[in-house]
Amino acid sequence: MEENRPILSMEHITKTYPGVIALNNVSVSFARGEIHALVGENGAGKSTLIKIITGAVEPDNGIIRFDEKEFSKMHPNEARKMGIEAIYQEYNLIDCLSAAENICLGKKMGRFVNQQAMAAVAKEIFERFHINIDPRTPVSDLTSAKMQIVEIAKAVSKGARLLIMDEPTAPLTVSEIDILMDIIAQLKADGVTILYISHRMDEIFRIADRVSVFRDGQYVVTRQVCDTNRAQLIADMVGRTLSESYPKRKNAPGDVAIELRNLTGNGVKNISFSARKGEVVGLAGLVGAGRSEIMKVVYGAEKKQWGEIYINGTPAEIRCPRDAMKYGIGLVPEDRKREGCFLMESIQWNILISNVENISRASVVDIGKEKKIASEYRERLRIRTPSIQQKVLNLSGGNQQKVVIAKALAANTDIIIFDEPTRGIDVGAKHEIYELMNDLCAEGKCIIMVTSDMEELLGMSDRIVVLHEREMSGEISREEFSQERVLDLASGGD
Amino acid sequence: MDKQAMGADKWSRFFKDYFMYVVLIILVVFFSVRSQNFLTPSNLLNVVNQSAYQIVVGVGIAFIMLSGAIDLSTGYQISTLSVIAGVLLTKTSIPYGWVIAVILVLGVLLSLVNGVLYVTFDTFPFMITLATQYILWGISFMISNSATFTPLPAGFKMLGQGYIGPIPIAILIMVIIVIIGAFLLNKTYFGRYVYGLGSNQTAIELAGVKTRRLKLIIFAMAGLFTALGTIMLVSRSGSSSSTMGPGMEFTIIAGCMLGGIKMGGGGGKISSVVIGLLILTVLSNGMQLMQLGTYPQKIALGIVLLVAIGLDVFQSKTALKTAKKVAGEPPAKADKKDSTLSSR
Numbered sequence: 047m048e049e050n051r052p053i054l055s056m057e058h059i060t061k062t063y064p065g066v067i068a069l070n071n072v073s074v075s076f077a078r079g080e081i082h083a084l085v086g087e088n089g090a091g092k093s094t095l096i097k098i099i100t101g102a103v104e105p106d107n108g109i110i111r112f113d114e115k116e117f118s119k120m121h122p123n124e125a126r127k128m129g130i131e132a133i134y135q136e137y138n139l140i141d142c143l144s145a146a147e148n149i150c151l152g153k154k155m156g157r158f159v160n161q162q163a164m165a166a167v168a169k170e171i172f173e174r175f176h177i178n179i180d181p182r183t184p185v186s187d188l189t190s191a192k193m194q195i196v197e198i199a200k201a202v203s204k205g206a207r208l209l210i211m212d213e214p215t216a217p218l219t220v221s222e223i224d225i226l227m228d229i230i231a232q233l234k235a236d237g238v239t240i241l242y243i244s245h246r247m248d249e250i251f252r253i254a255d256r257v258s259v260f261r262d263g264q265y266v267v268t269r270q271v272c273d274t275n276r277a278q279l280i281a282d283m284v285g286r287t288l289s290e291s292y293p294k295r296k297n298a299p300g301d302v303a304i305e306l307r308n309l310t311g312n313g314v315k316n317i318s319f320s321a322r323k324g325e326v327v328g329l330a331g332l333v334g335a336g337r338s339e340i341m342k343v344v345y346g347a348e349k350k351q352w353g354e355i356y357i358n359g360t361p362a363e364i365r366c367p368r369d370a371m372k373y374g375i376g377l378v379p380e381d382r383k384r385e386g387c388f389l390m391e392s393i394q395w396n397i398l399i400s401n402v403e404n405i406s407r408a409s410v411v412d413i414g415k416e417k418k419i420a421s422e423y424r425e426r427l428r429i430r431t432p433s434i435q436q437k438v439l440n441l442s443g444g445n446q447q448k449v450v451i452a453k454a455l456a457a458n459t460d461i462i463i464f465d466e467p468t469r470g471i472d473v474g475a476k477h478e479i480y481e482l483m484n485d486l487c488a489e490g491k492c493i494i495m496v497t498s499d500m501e502e503l504l505g506m507s508d509r510i511v512v513l514h515e516r517e518m519s520g521e522i523s524r525e526e527f528s529q530e531r532v533l534d535l536a537s538g539g540d
Numbered sequence: 541m542d543k544q545a546m547g548a549d550k551w552s553r554f555f556k557d558y559f560m561y562v563v564l565i566i567l568v569v570f571f572s573v574r575s576q577n578f579l580t581p582s583n584l585l586n587v588v589n590q591s592a593y594q595i596v597v598g599v600g601i602a603f604i605m606l607s608g609a610i611d612l613s614t615g616y617q618i619s620t621l622s623v624i625a626g627v628l629l630t631k632t633s634i635p636y637g638w639v640i641a642v643i644l645v646l647g648v649l650l651s652l653v654n655g656v657l658y659v660t661f662d663t664f665p666f667m668i669t670l671a672t673q674y675i676l677w678g679i680s681f682m683i684s685n686s687a688t689f690t691p692l693p694a695g696f697k698m699l700g701q702g703y704i705g706p707i708p709i710a711i712l713i714m715v716i717i718v719i720i721g722a723f724l725l726n727k728t729y730f731g732r733y734v735y736g737l738g739s740n741q742t743a744i745e746l747a748g749v750k751t752r753r754l755k756l757i758i759f760a761m762a763g764l765f766t767a768l769g770t771i772m773l774v775s776r777s778g779s780s781s782s783t784m785g786p787g788m789e790f791t792i793i794a795g796c797m798l799g800g801i802k803m804g805g806g807g808g809k810i811s812s813v814v815i816g817l818l819i820l821t822v823l824s825n826g827m828q829l830m831q832l833g834t835y836p837q838k839i840a841l842g843i844v845l846l847v848a849i850g851l852d853v854f855q856s857k858t859a860l861k862t863a864k865k866v867a868g869e870p871p872a873k874a875d876k877k878d879s880t881l882s883s884r
Contacts, residue, residue, distance in 0.1 A: 345746070347745065347746060366748075366750065367745060367746055367747070367748045368748040368749075368750060370748075371748045377746060379743075379746060384740075384742060384743075385740075385742045385743055385746055386743055386746075387740070387743060388735075388736055388739045388740050388743060388744075388806075389739070389740075390739050390806050390807060391735065391736075391739065395732065399732060399736055399744070399747050400747040400748055402729040402732050403729050406728070406729045409728040409729060409730060410727050410728055411727060411728060411729050411732065453747070457747075457748070
């Protein structure tokens with residue numbers, strides 16, 4: 047690959063959020079026409095970096111140099127004008143408009159809406175990609191893979207010179223990924239520079255020219271893909287060997303704590319597996335495979351259609367979260383801000399809200415007891431805060447997550463469902479949460495963990511249950527653990 | 541957190557908690573200067589007495605608003621309840637004690653209708669209570685036939701007009717209701733759930749709270765307080781008619797918001813209701829004493845509300861800014877030289 051002038055270079059970029067340094071003095075540059083992968087664990091700073099490039103976020107410090115022009119911060123309109131486009135995991139399409147209309151949105155094409163001209167533009171791009179999509183199809187009728195192609199076409203039609211793709215393959219099946227890879231190769235041939243963010247190593251080795259590694263908000267290294275290997279990149283990413291990253295559990299699993307038999311509901315069908323006391327069962331699958339959905343059924347937050355739940359060997363009738371809590375089931379929900387915490391209330395308030403009736407006498411809350419319990423959890427989970435009266439809003443993501451976990455534990459739960467327990471939190475807090483999960487196992491609690499983080503899944507689980515398209519596609523025992531096996535089952539498998 | 545941020549936090553908290561008290565004091569001082577009749581014990585007592593029934597209704601409305609809901613039909617609930625009370629007191633021989641009991645029960649039922657519709661439709665109750673308001677409007681005028689019911693039994697009028705020692709009974713009732721409301725909200729787990737429902741319904745459901753039942757309880761309670769407020773109002777005026785009540789919902793909602801209860805739920809206290817409604821009453825009383833016309837009064841009221849909204853927005857934005865600020869120095873200090881060098 048030729049080493050020409052970089053199209054974009056970031057120099058000494060720093061960005062801080064409350065309690066977290068998202069990017070710490072990061073300098074990295076991207077060569078014209080290359081496919082440059084960005085890798086790092088969740089919270090390593092990749093998303094913040096791309097937000098700074100697109101102008102969604104202002105850096106505290108540093109210089110952005112695009113095409114020899116210098117900026118202390120990027121403005122979204124300016125970025126677009128210069129040909130910086132980004133495709134996020136959530137698509138930015140208008141459902142009720144056609145593919146062609148979406149592609150041509152914001153483009154001046156004569157005085158009136160010209161359906162034919164728009165269709166022609168869309169058709170030309172689709173043909174270039176060798177994709178068969180009718181430009182007149184409403185976006186709402188497209189599969190997520192095709193929606194993504196429309197997104198790419200939209201960026202291309204706007205004259206994208208730098209295209210940022212954030213986890214583009216997350217919602218795709220294996221064959222769809224192949225198509226995407228071809229399109230990316232085509233874009234590269236057309237001279238578009240691509241920043242490719244992915245957790246999937248095989249994709250990086252398949253298409254990227256160079257790869258930059260981030261860890262805890264720091265830039266680590268940029269390597270030529272042809273000169274490196276998987277193990278080296280993983281070592282760069284974690285900054286330590288994998289075995290250290292996931293603390294070992296010493297206890298042996300006990301009796302079966304919870305068993306699902308053909309559990310069906312919330313759009314997910316016939317899920318059967320069991321989890322023992324002192325064991326972590328990982329629930330894997332692609333986004334939308336139905337992992338969180340079926341856990342909501344277990345927790346009683348969504349209706350069961352058929353199937354049974356057995357708790358300690360006896361059938362359990364769970365109709366609402368309160369019933370689930372009576373059976374000792376706790377949930378640490380996926381979206382901590384939307385489902386987990388009460389941002390405007392104090393830490394103490396949050397931790398005790400699911401158990402407040404039990405510390406009340408004649409309906410009156412025993413504040414002393416509340417304070418005591420909340421302080422215990424603050425100690426135990428190492429929630430970093432000057433005071434438990436602090437509003438949860440003012441905590442960092444990791445500490446907010448600990449509050450949500452404390453809330454689930456404070457309700458005296460024995461079976462705890464962790465849904466994406468470490469999403470978007472820093473590595474230190476992550477490690478603490480893993481240790482806490484191990485402690486809980488040692489106490490004989492049963493953990494079901496839904497996670498999209500492959501390493502976390504393989505590192506923390508005793509067994510893995512894989513879902514595909516809202517059905518169960520397999521169960522993997524510890525001896526058979528491998529990323530390939532999980533991905534295979536997650537994408538349909540055998 | 542460092543000292544400076546702590547200080548800023550304290551200031552913004554002070555600002556938030558006591559600003560409306562300052563506004564009330566400023567208004568009192570202003571009207572005292574402009575009118576000698578304002579700052580007299582009898583007038584001040586009158587102001588509180590005037591707002592007493594509003595505050596009683598307002599405590600119920602506050603629970604509804606704190607839980608993230610709203611009730612636009614309160615005015616016509618009052619109207620309907622007051623004409624029913626009027627009919628029972630003037631056209632039948634039912635003892636007034638029983639009439640009061642009947643009105644309280646009916647108040648709970650009327651509001652429960654809203655509550656049931658709210659949990660059944662499971663949507664923001666703005667439209668629902670807008671609709672029930674029209675139904676109550678019709679019912680109220682059909683019962684009253686636009687007539688005014690008078691005279692009322694002397695014993696009944698005691699509630700709104702009588703005194704125990706120097707203190708009006710209405711003020712005593714108000715104080716008791718405010719204390720009950722504050723107790724429920726601050727000391728019981730029910731209060732926690734109300735705040736939780738208002739600030740994050742999904743999360744409170746996942747915390748094992750049965751939100752449908754909670755919403756019904758909140759509406760039933762608000763209905764009870766509305767009925768009690770209606771009884772105080774009818775008793776105080778010595779007569780009842782369908783025109784009593786309509787429009788009141790906005791005064792009370794405005795008072796609640798002015799005092800600091802957040803539209804959409806989650807933030808606010810019972811004292812917010814008291815202070816907000818007192819400000820509104822002081823404002824109208826003071827302007828009357830200044831012999832301002834009805835219409836300029838309305839304009840002044842609108843301006844005060846706009847100012848209050850502006851302050852609220854300003855304050856929550858400052859709070860957000862404080863929350864976004866991080867303690868300490870930028871870590872790239874040493875490299876700053878570097879970057880200035882390289883960028884020339």
